[in-house]
Amino acid sequence: MAKSDEPHDFAGSVDRFAVVKGEPVKDLPEDLYIPPDALEVFLEAFEGPLDLLLYLIKRQNLDILDIPVADITRQYISYIEVMGSLKIELAAEYLVMAAMLTEIKSRMLMPRSSDSEEESDDPRNELIRRLQEYECFKKTAAEIDELPRIERELFELTMGLEQIAVEQPKPAVELHELLSAFKSVLIRAERLGHHHIQQEPLSVRERMTVILALLRDSEKRFIAFVDFFTVEEGKLGAVVSLLAMLELCKEGLIEITQAEPLAELWVMSPAA
Amino acid sequence: MELRSIIEATLFAARKPLSLQQLQNVFEKEGCPEKAELREMIREIQEAYQPRPIELVEVASGYRFQIREEASPWVSRLLSEKPPKYSRALLETLAIIAYKQPTTRGEIEEIRGVNVSSNIIHTLLEREWIRPVGHKEVPGRPALYATTKQFLDHFNLKSLEQLPALSEVRLLDEPQTSDSLDYP
Amino acid sequence: MELRSIIEATLFAARKPLSLQQLQNVFEKEGCPEKAELREMIREIQEAYQPRPIELVEVASGYRFQIREEASPWVSRLLSEKPPKYSRALLETLAIIAYKQPTTRGEIEEIRGVNVSSNIIHTLLEREWIRPVGHKEVPGRPALYATTKQFLDHFNLKSLEQLPALSEVRLLDEPQTSDSLDYP
Numbered sequence: 337m338a339k340s341d342e343p344h345d346f347a348g349s350v351d352r353f354a355v356v357k358g359e360p361v362k363d364l365p366e367d368l369y370i371p372p373d374a375l376e377v378f379l380e381a382f383e384g385p386l387d388l389l390l391y392l393i394k395r396q397n398l399d400i401l402d403i404p405v406a407d408i409t410r411q412y413i414s415y416i417e418v419m420g421s422l423k424i425e426l427a428a429e430y431l432v433m434a435a436m437l438t439e440i441k442s443r444m445l446m447p448r449s450s451d452s453e454e455e456s457d458d459p460r461n462e463l464i465r466r467l468q469e470y471e472c473f474k475k476t477a478a479e480i481d482e483l484p485r486i487e488r489e490l491f492e493l494t495m496g497l498e499q500i501a502v503e504q505p506k507p508a509v510e511l512h513e514l515l516s517a518f519k520s521v522l523i524r525a526e527r528l529g530h531h532h533i534q535q536e537p538l539s540v541r542e543r544m545t546v547i548l549a550l551l552r553d554s555e556k557r558f559i560a561f562v563d564f565f566t567v568e569e570g571k572l573g574a575v576v577s578l579l580a581m582l583e584l585c586k587e588g589l590i591e592i593t594q595a596e597p598l599a600e601l602w603v604m605s606p607a608a
Numbered sequence: 609m610e611l612r613s614i615i616e617a618t619l620f621a622a623r624k625p626l627s628l629q630q631l632q633n634v635f636e637k638e639g640c641p642e643k644a645e646l647r648e649m650i651r652e653i654q655e656a657y658q659p660r661p662i663e664l665v666e667v668a669s670g671y672r673f674q675i676r677e678e679a680s681p682w683v684s685r686l687l688s689e690k691p692p693k694y695s696r697a698l699l700e701t702l703a704i705i706a707y708k709q710p711t712t713r714g715e716i717e718e719i720r721g722v723n724v725s726s727n728i729i730h731t732l733l734e735r736e737w738i739r740p741v742g743h744k745e746v747p748g749r750p751a752l753y754a755t756t757k758q759f760l761d762h763f764n765l766k767s768l769e770q771l772p773a774l775s776e777v778r779l780l781d782e783p784q785t786s787d788s789l790d791y792p
Numbered sequence: 793m794e795l796r797s798i799i800e801a802t803l804f805a806a807r808k809p810l811s812l813q814q815l816q817n818v819f820e821k822e823g824c825p826e827k828a829e830l831r832e833m834i835r836e837i838q839e840a841y842q843p844r845p846i847e848l849v850e851v852a853s854g855y856r857f858q859i860r861e862e863a864s865p866w867v868s869r870l871l872s873e874k875p876p877k878y879s880r881a882l883l884e885t886l887a888i889i890a891y892k893q894p895t896t897r898g899e900i901e902e903i904r905g906v907n908v909s910s911n912i913i914h915t916l917l918e919r920e921w922i923r924p925v926g927h928k929e930v931p932g933r934p935a936l937y938a939t940t941k942q943f944l945d946h947f948n949l950k951s952l953e954q955l956p957a958l959s960e961v962r963l964l965d966e967p968q969t970s971d972s973l974d975y976p
Contacts, residue, residue: 383696383697383700383720383722384720384721384722385721385722386720386721387721427722427723429721429722429723433721466719466721469719470719470720470721472774473700473703473704473707473719473720473774474696474700476703476707476771476772476774477696477699477700477702477703478696478699479772480699480702480703480706480763480771480772481694481699483763483764483765483772484677484763484764485762485763485764486674486761486762486763486764487691487692488680488684488691489677489680490674490675490677490680490764491674491675491679491680491683491684491687491805492623492672492673492674492675492805493620493662493673493674493675493804493805493857494804494805494806494807495620495621495846495857495858495859496809496849496851496856496857496858496859497621497858497859497867497871498858506875506919507875507876507877507878508875509878509883509886509946509947511947511948511949512964513883514883514886514887514890514947515887515955515956515961515964516964517880517883517884517886517887518883518884518887518888518890518891518961519961519962519964520880520884521884521887521888521903521904522958522961522962523962524726524730524904524905525903525904525905527726537953538891538951538952538953538955538957539951539952539953541891541892541893541894541952542893542951542952542953544893544894544938545893545894545925545938545939548894548925548926548936548938549925549926549938551926552925552926587928588928588929589894589926589928589929589936605926606929609845609862609863609866613844613845613862613863614845614863614866616844616845616846617845617846617859617860617863617866617867618863618866618867618870620845620846620857620859621859621863621867621870621871622870626870630870633869633870634866634867634869634870635866656844660797660800660840661793661797661798661800661801661804662800662801662804675801675804675805676801678793678797679793679797679798679801679802679805682793682798682801682802682818682819683801683802683805683818685817685818686802686805686806686810686814686817686818687805689910692907692909726905727905727906730905730906731906731907734879734880734881734906736879
């Protein structure tokens with residue numbers, strides 16, 4: 337699954353000069369207690385703000401139940417700023433977390449009523465709960481990934497069945513099922529946004545297939561251009577063939593060659 | 609042909625795990641073995657294949673023959689297709705659905721702290737590892753997802769209980785009890 | 793793992809009969825058995841399966857395991873139960889090939905936004921609804937797939953032009969209700 341919901345796009349170069357609040361930064365902010373390979377660490381795909389926070393906490397052997405919120409907030413925000421200055425596109429969730437951390441920090445600074453010994457008054461509790469819950473699923477997901485599974489450690493058997501006297505009925509498909517499947521593809525492709533499926537005359541698509549099949553099945557490497565046109569098909573057929581050949585040329589699926597000007601045109605598969 | 613051989617051949621011919629019920633269906637009314645009988649024969653078959661590189665296992669939706677794990681290096685060389693790799697995002701989503709089912713996309717997002725892409729849900733649905741089992745009666749009526757038998761089959765499991773236990777969490781309030789997370 | 797067990801497992805896993813040459817390919821250079829050795833091991837395996845309802849036979853293109861004919865009455869009852877249904881993924885793949893032909897697996901994946909499993913392509917090829925008509929001249933030279941005459945026949949079409957235009961597909965009424973995802 338290449339197209340996962342990775343939070344950021346790491347197209348930028350690692351060596352890029354960072355600018356934080358208008359100041360060029362050559363060295364990493366001192367607050368980041370991390371070795372010089374830090375920028376590369378940035379480039380690891382964190383699964384989200386909780387994942388990044390867990391990383392910061394683990395990195396310093398901090399106790400998750402007693403997070404020094406001020407420190408962590410400062411570090412987290414430094415990361416966010418450096419990422420921002422590297423033009424790494426940040427998911428909104430990262431900024432929401434920054435706001436939440438800042439809020440907790442400020443609430444920690446407020447004097448708490450003396451009789452509130454109950455833990456539940458600690459503004460960090462909700463964050464700790466979420467971090468723990470996420471960490472728990474993160475670990476379990478890794479364990480599930482380790483389980484032996486079909487296609488990787490386990491394989492199903494295949495038996496020759498041809499000798500068994502049964503005509504295994506093949507699934508029948510109705511045209512409307514096929515079209516409804518295609519409709520959902522169209523809807524999904526549009527929702528995901530990076531794809532626009534355009535209307536193309538199917539007659540041209542079909543002819544493209546015929547031309548490729550002719551080339552593939554032919555003994556000869558070249559087929560004369562004129563052989564792709566038949567009188568019976570009339571003008572319309574000629575136009576379809578021509579469009580199909582132009583489309584195939586454009587996609588580099590065939591080549592049309594000519595030994596000299598005005599000589600006969602030949603169609604061939606591109607050299608392998 | 610012996611009953612046991614019929615069962616054995618049927619299990620070999622099937623392309624999916626077969627339940628006891630499905631095994632009974634290959635017999636005419638008369639001569640159809642009881643489930644207890646079937647279980648006994650399955651045990652015998654399992655024993656007979658001890659020395660072989662294949663085994664008859666029980667998974668969520670029934671019994672199936674599969675290649676023993678030890679042979680996987682050679683078999684995967686033969687098949688030469690790389691097994692699909694699943695992203696952390698997908699596995700985390702799957703884990704949350706498995707342990708919190710039935711659950712909505714929103715609840716998954718809350719735990720993970722990030723969006724769950726439609727792609728992931730779609731891939732999981734397509735693999736038939738999850739399925740919608742209803743709608744939550746909140747605004748938008750989001751689909752409630754649960755895992756399927758196919759998911760368990762794929763991971764060679766008989767039931768959800770065989771999934772790894774959710775890892776231990778130290779809780780703030782009750783430091784002794786570790787699994788207040790509702791395990792299915 | 794013993795050599796013989798490796799051979800045995802490989803023959804079980806293969807989707808087609810395997811020649812001696814293909815069996816040798818699953819081994820590293822060192823440790824690869826000679827053909828004579830392979831033949832001897834195949835003989836041993838054949839013997840070991842004497843009492844079982846499956847057999848290892850040699851056919852034109854190599855060796856494969858198959859169900860003994862005696863089991864035919866029962867196995868055929870299992871197989872003819874009811875025709876399996878194609879997955880949504882397969883139908884989507886087929887529709888994209890029909891509308892975008894000639895097209896590659898990569899292009900299909902791009903449009904669908906998820907992987908297309910080898911199984912799907914395999915099933916469609918086997919059904920002779922699609923066939924490769926060439927290769928795209930890009931790295932890897934992926935096969936270009938197109939639909940066949942059998943495809944048109946099955947859907948009772950004279951030519952692809954009889955398929956509805958994209959704009960019409962978009963307006964189609966779903967025969968089943970809204971949740972197109974929980975298709976079996």
